[in-house]
């Protein structure tokens with residue numbers, strides 16, 4: 045657990061990426077210090093009692109605890125200027141957050157399934173949904189040229205939470221045997237753009253390699 049001096053924010057979650065990772069990426073990309081308060085499955089029963097809805101992630105600030113991953117990600121995106129500029133950009137950013145949530149629900153369900161037939165069924169649903177959603181986003185992503193290199197963003201000409209959200213789900217989908225991400229070169233470029241940002245690059249060097 046890192047405890048940066050003077051951090052106003054504390055994010056409570058398991059020692060895992062799960063539903064907390066996009067918020068971590070937003071804080072990292074914005075250069076805003078936060079306490080990444082993680083715990084093990086063994087610790088969870090006692091931690092659960094201290095959470096407002098008995099679930100995590102939870103963001104703590106100003107002495108209050110706020111649950112719901114979608115609310116936290118959207119708030120952080122607005123707070124740190126990563127929610128899109130125009131109405132159209134903001135709608136696409138929201139669309140990506142909502143669509144990726146649906147894919148992530150399937151991913152988390154698939155990841156923990158033991159029964160091979162049930163796991164294969166969830167994998168097929170995830171494959172179909174990913175093909176439809178990623179296919180649309182592939183058509184929207186755009187290159188932005190700077191003096192040094194080409195960056196690819198989901199909307200506009202700078203980083204938004206849509207890019208961080210896509211980065212996170214693509215990392216997870218890479219571990220699904222039947223999903224072939226090579227069909228989405230623009231989205232792979234977004235992934236490379238995100239991974240090349242210095243604070244993200246530094247963070248990725250420290251985190252666990254487990255896709256969950």
Ligand SMILES: N[C@@H](CCC(=O)N[C@@H](CS)C(=O)NCC(=O)O)C(=O)O
Pocket residue numbers: 062063092098099100101111112113114
């Ligand atoms: N809609 C909630 C779902 C939260 C949720 O189900 N979190 C899981 C971890 S990903 C959890 O707290 N599981 C432990 C439990 O319910 O006891 C959100 O997006 O934050």
